[in-house]
Amino acid sequence: DIQMTQSPSSLSASVGDRVTITCRASQDIGNYLNWYQQKQGKAPKLLIYGASNLNSGVPSRFSGSGSGPHFTFTISSLQPEDFATYYCQQFYIVPNTFGGGTKVDI
């Protein structure tokens, strides 16, 4: 199985901060990498697909980059509604493993 290593596991930030999360796959997965946001008690929401494509309706302050084994997710200016947990997921091969998550709080 492909292992997805996400870091950091948590971070504290303030409104307006730039936030960066990284995800590393245990093998080359091309650009088959997605990013999801999950708020407490809710289902995950797809933010970025194909490593760098913004899903419909997602604000442009969210972005993704990278390919192969190394990926980065960025929130350019953190907003109050962005405090949540973020996950990466690979779609290169089943099982479509998730990273461990990054909790972003104040």
Added chain:
Amino acid sequence: EVLLLESGGGLVKPGGSLRLSCAASGFIFSDYNMHWVRQSPGKGLEWVSAVNRDGSSTYYTDSLKGRFTVSRDNSKNALYLQMNSLRVDDTAVYFCARRVPTVGLDFWGQGTMVTVSS
């Protein structure tokens, strides 16, 4: 509007069985692969299983093979997860999700809670 509604969760004893359902609406169900993802209390997301559009191919995370079975009924717009020989560590919220090719899991249900406890 795309909607996915899971049901069938509840409290079950170790070794017991449950069948989860996911009712789909607002899209052509038979056009999409469907996935199950779970989340244990306070933990991260874990990919569980997937089924292709016509139900002819199924996929599982290795640790669940032989205990869980995914299926679908396109005539009822329904996805299922039959869970047998349940263990305490199967306790989780189970989500169903729609898979769009080259995009990923774009719509998710609200989840159904499964608690395995004696």
